[in-house]
Amino acid sequence: MTAQEIGKWAFLIGVLLSLLSAFLTGIVTFATLVLILFLLGLLVGFLNVSRKNSVTFLMGVLVLLVIGVGGISALSQLRLDWLYNYLITALGSFIAFVGAAGLVVAIKAILDTTEGLGIVGLKKKRRR
Secondary structure, eight states, X not given: OOHHHHHHHHHHHHHHHHHHHHHHTTTSXXXXXXXXXXXXXXXXXXXXXXXXXXHHHHHHHHHXXXXXXXXXXXXXXXXXXXXXXHHHHHHHHHHHHHHHHHHHHHHHHHHHSHHHHHHTTOOOOOOO
């Protein structure tokens, strides 16, 4: 199995776990579930996002995080407790998953700049 296939499976499992997280909290604790999602998000960030797609991915992550956090506050107005609890758990899980992937890609993008690489002593070599 290649690294790209592992990354695709990590993404699929992360999305499914996020959607099913409200039902899985009876089996595992929410903290354990968030930790698993965070680790899967790190895998996705390392294995799935290429340098060429990093800006598009980071914009998508930013939009998803803003909508997720905004959605949580908007959902607090719902009077349906069962739906509210499910959506809050699913959105919180998805934020943990996507945020971890975004963290890795953002750090890779920063280190990919000349200044970022200079900080850690890995300046890019100029091609002539």
